[in-house]
Amino acid sequence: MSTPAGPPTAADAASTSLPGTGITVALFATCVNDTLFPGTPKAVVTVLERLGCRVVFPREQTCCGQMFTNTGYFDEALPSVRAYAKAFADYDYIVGPSGSCVGAVRDQHPMLARRTGDPGLVVASERVAARTLDLSEFLVDVLGVTDVGASFPHRVTYHPTCHSLRVTRVGDRPFRLLRAVRGLDLVDLPEAEQCCGFGGTFSLKNADVSVAMANDKADNVVSTGAEYVVAGDNSCLLNIGGVLARRRSSVTPIHLAEILASTEEAAS
Amino acid sequence: MSEQTHQRLTPAPPSGQLIDSPRFPVAAKHELGNAQQRANLRHATHTIRDKRARVVGELDNWEQLRLAGEAIKNKVLRNLPDHLVRLEASLTANGATVHWARDAAEANRIVVGLVQATGSHEVVKVKSMATQEIELNEALEDAGIAAWETDLAELIVQLGHDRPSHILVPAIHRNRTEVRDIFREEMGRYGTPAPPDLDDNPANLANAARGHLRDKFMRAKVAVSGANFAIADTGSLVVVESEGNGRMCLTLPDTLISVVGVEKVLPSFDDLEVFLQLLPRSSTAERMNPYTSIWSGRREGDGPQDVHVVLLDNGRTRALADREGRQALRCIRCSACLNICPVFEKVGGHAYGSVYPGPIGAILNPQIRGTASEVDRSLPFASTLCGACGDVCPVRIPIPELLVHLRHEVVEAKKADHGVHLPHAEPLMMRSGGWVMGDHRRLEAAQRASTLGGGLLGRFTDHLGPLPWPLSAWTSARDVPTPPTETFREWWRRVRGDDPGPAASGDTPAGHTPEETR
Ligand code: SF4
Numbered sequence: 121m122s123t124p125a126g127p128p129t130a131a132d133a134a135s136t137s138l139p140g141t142g143i144t145v146a147l148f149a150t151c152v153n154d155t156l157f158p159g160t161p162k163a164v165v166t167v168l169e170r171l172g173c174r175v176v177f178p179r180e181q182t183c184c185g186q187m188f189t190n191t192g193y194f195d196e197a198l199p200s201v202r203a204y205a206k207a208f209a210d211y212d213y214i215v216g217p218s219g220s221c222v223g224a225v226r227d228q229h230p231m232l233a234r235r236t237g238d239p240g241l242v243v244a245s246e247r248v249a250a251r252t253l254d255l256s257e258f259l260v261d262v263l264g265v266t267d268v269g270a271s272f273p274h275r276v277t278y279h280p281t282c283h284s285l286r287v288t289r290v291g292d293r294p295f296r297l298l299r300a301v302r303g304l305d306l307v308d309l310p311e312a313e314q315c316c317g318f319g320g321t322f323s324l325k326n327a328d329v330s331v332a333m334a335n336d337k338a339d340n341v342v343s344t345g346a347e348y349v350v351a352g353d354n355s356c357l358l359n360i361g362g363v364l365a366r367r368r369s370s371v372t373p374i375h376l377a378e379i380l381a382s383t384e385e386a387a388s
Numbered sequence: 389m390s391e392q393t394h395q396r397l398t399p400a401p402p403s404g405q406l407i408d409s410p411r412f413p414v415a416a417k418h419e420l421g422n423a424q425q426r427a428n429l430r431h432a433t434h435t436i437r438d439k440r441a442r443v444v445g446e447l448d449n450w451e452q453l454r455l456a457g458e459a460i461k462n463k464v465l466r467n468l469p470d471h472l473v474r475l476e477a478s479l480t481a482n483g484a485t486v487h488w489a490r491d492a493a494e495a496n497r498i499v500v501g502l503v504q505a506t507g508s509h510e511v512v513k514v515k516s517m518a519t520q521e522i523e524l525n526e527a528l529e530d531a532g533i534a535a536w537e538t539d540l541a542e543l544i545v546q547l548g549h550d551r552p553s554h555i556l557v558p559a560i561h562r563n564r565t566e567v568r569d570i571f572r573e574e575m576g577r578y579g580t581p582a583p584p585d586l587d588d589n590p591a592n593l594a595n596a597a598r599g600h601l602r603d604k605f606m607r608a609k610v611a612v613s614g615a616n617f618a619i620a621d622t623g624s625l626v627v628v629e630s631e632g633n634g635r636m637c638l639t640l641p642d643t644l645i646s647v648v649g650v651e652k653v654l655p656s657f658d659d660l661e662v663f664l665q666l667l668p669r670s671s672t673a674e675r676m677n678p679y680t681s682i683w684s685g686r687r688e689g690d691g692p693q694d695v696h697v698v699l700l701d702n703g704r705t706r707a708l709a710d711r712e713g714r715q716a717l718r719c720i721r722c723s724a725c726l727n728i729c730p731v732f733e734k735v736g737g738h739a740y741g742s743v744y745p746g747p748i749g750a751i752l753n754p755q756i757r758g759t760a761s762e763v764d765r766s767l768p769f770a771s772t773l774c775g776a777c778g779d780v781c782p783v784r785i786p787i788p789e790l791l792v793h794l795r796h797e798v799v800e801a802k803k804a805d806h807g808v809h810l811p812h813a814e815p816l817m818m819r820s821g822g823w824v825m826g827d828h829r830r831l832e833a834a835q836r837a838s839t840l841g842g843g844l845l846g847r848f849t850d851h852l853g854p855l856p857w858p859l860s861a862w863t864s865a866r867d868v869p870t871p872p873t874e875t876f877r878e879w880w881r882r883v884r885g886d887d888p889g890p891a892a893s894g895d896t897p898a899g900h901t902p903e904e905t906r
Pocket residue numbers: 670718719720721722723724725726748777780781782783784785
């Protein structure tokens with residue numbers, strides 16, 4: 121979809137006018153994106169580097185562990201908690217393209233760490249949790265930008281995923297970012313704040329209810345006439361997109377980061 | 389239960405025990421097939437949701453009210469025994485008789501005994517969740533006492549041989565045509581019949597109910613109620629309602645018996661200030677409920693002269709013992725979490741196998757009933773963890789967190805069962821998945837299998853054979869994109885080289901960053 125624009129040039133750095141100049145960001149790709157949607161973390165790299173950040177990918181990272189935690193397997197989530205605390209211990213800014221995984225790190229890792237009774241892990245988990253941000257939070261709050269220089273001349277509708285909305289609480293940041301994208305026609309999604317029915321293992325344990333909910337969401341998406349349905353979480357897009365694809369709908373799911381990475385040059 | 393042997397006094401509810409209900413996914417699938425019910429639920433929940441959002445939006449101190457409600461309830465729960473003893477003393481001083489009931493059986497025994505002592509063979513009832521929970525109506529029926537529901541929606545449920553499907557609107561799953569049919573069919577069997585030409589006009593339906601209930605109210609010697617709040621300092625009980633039937637029950641009969649969960653106690657009368665704002669806006673989306681009845685024991689020549697209060701535990705102290713889980717006891721039964729819940733909207737209340745459905749049911753039932761039954765084990769999983777419930781809860785119960793907490797309890801219970809039941813594939817799968825995620829090299833190895841085809845989840849199936857929740861559950865109605873041939877980390881290594889590991893500081897420009905060539 122998007123072609124990374126490449127790291128900042130020497131001329132960029134010299135101008136020092138870029139909002140990210142001098143900032144190192146540790147990319148938290150998330151296991152789902154790493155494995156199934158590599159285009160999304162690549163897009164994050166593109167956007168952050170375009171804004172002047174230095175991006176590193178600590179390869180010891182694995183997963184936020186929420187599939188285990190949210191299914192009730194707390195002990196089984198601990199290896200992920202430990203791996204996360206270790207991989208990201210040395211970074212001031214840890215940025216991930218997922219409201220859900222970022223929310224799991226911030227909300228659940230300290231709780232899981234406390235259960236172990238290991239004070240070192242508690243401190244380490246709290247420290248990385250406080251430094252972990254969703255891409256939209258990092259762009260708007262830390263870099264202070266809403267216009268990231270993107271161009272995406274298409275009709276899109278935004279689904280505010282539940283964990284972005286009610287766990288990570290990214291608020292209107294994605295809207296502000298989308299509104300600043302050149303050529304983008306943002307249309308309201310009816311019943312936008314209603315869950316798409318994914319819910320991690322809920323989608324399998326309660327598949328019938330999950331599909332009924334996903335169909336409602338797909339109906340609302342199709343009703344907008346949008347070409348793309350955009351969200352900050354690929355898991356939810358997998359669910360919505362799964363139903364849309366089964367219907368042979370022409371609406372394409374796309375991650376927010378990939379829209380933000382798109383430029384006129386990349387499109388041409 | 390006494391079905392066949394003697395002529396019943398009141399309409400028989402569906403057979404079987406709620407606790408024996410099927411697991412939520414099975415019951416939910418069944419309910420999903422009911423298209424009429426789905427339409428009714430969708431219409432009703434969306435209407436009340438929007439109204440609630442409007443009236444809550446009118447108050448600029450709503451969040452402060454929620455914080456106050458949470459704080460008062462937390463104060464109560466921290467010292468529950470003290471508040472209850474104070475409540476007992478002030479109720480007794482006001483001329484009421486206080487009874488303590490450990491469980492449903494004991495509460496039912498007490499109420500049956502009290503009604504029998506009056507010589508009456510029937511009672512009128514104010515809508516009450518506690519008496520639904522203990523299935524008091526059936527206990528009374530077994531003792532030859534007819535219990536008549538007087539709340540309009542409860543009347544529809546009772547006459548319809550049905551069970552409530554919602555805390556506040558027990559007949560939310562019915563539309564008015566169904567109500568008309570129930571009234572026409574059943575009212576005559578149990579009292580004043582519906583007019584033969586009754587149509588489904590709401591005003592006419594309400595009139596039919598009024599006519600049916602009128603002589604029940606006029607001849608009733610005993611009423612049974614619950615209470616929304618029990619005030620410790622003044623020894624008062626409070627019932628809020630919309631229809632006025634409750635007021636009739638609370639004032640006309642000679643004897644009034646109230647069954648009250650122990651968590652309903654509030655320290656002081658002043659606390660009502662907070663809850664009488666939180667409750668109506670959250671439940672019926674009204675600024676103020678039409679009827680608020682407050683009675684403080686017995687008053688000579690005014691209202692019931694024989695006043696009893698049955699304080700009910702029935703699993704509440706079990707919940708209280710769990711520091712996390714006890715937060716569910718803050719619940720004021722407003723139903724806002726049911727109305728906002730996208731899962732409840734799809735399946736309705738019956739799928740939850742309890743008089744407490746929806747998100748609150750999913751966290752309350754496994755605590756007060758325990759996690760021994762199939763249905764109670766499935767309830768904490770009956771949610772996508774979307775979080776909408778927690779955001780609307782007027783007493784700030786972190787419902788999603790408690791769902792996760794209880795999922796953990798269920799998992800631990802399942803693991804402990806291992807010697808008894810057949811080994812379950814899920815714990816094995818989770819353990820190996822957790823192990824994979826403990827080290828990036830294991831994840832990379834697993835990803836290599838994934839990029840060869842199958843995807844992240846598919847990887848698990850290849851290894852472990854039959855799954856408790858087969859992946860076919862996904863693909864029966866949803867497509868899956870073909871997994872990419874290169875993971876992100878493979879791409880990174882290919883174009884960027886190996887990253888400075890954790891040994892390198894993030895702040896110093898450590899190592900080189902190879903130029904990406906594209
Ligand atoms: S849990 Fe909260 S929202 Fe749900 S019924 Fe109880 S008080 Fe209302």
